[in-house]
Amino acid sequence: MAAKLKKGDKVVVLAGKDKGKEGEISSVMPAKGKAIVEGINIAIRHTRQSQNSQGGRVPQAMPIDLSNLALLDKNGKATRVGFRMEDDKKVRFAKTTGDAI
Helix, strand or coil: CCCCCCCCCEEEECCCCCCCCEEEEEEEECCCCEEEECCCCEEEEEECCCCCCCCEEEEEECCEEHHHEEEECCCCCEECEEEEEECCEEEEEECCCCCEC
């Protein structure tokens, strides 16, 4: 199945503690059906000090389920993603505006 959300997409959170917040996808895990969004779903991780890092309490973005994310269209509204063929190429498009992504 083709990916509806990809790295670099601007998304809004639909459900959970960060509902309504917007961010950019930094990585996607298609096998798990999750994505990491910058500044969303932050958890405190305790890390041990090493030669490379200071250690202590480090805030880290945790994965969020893809079903809880929606793509933002050019108007800044949440939209669903569809696929269509344009010149023998499969492209994603925003269902609200019909514009190719």
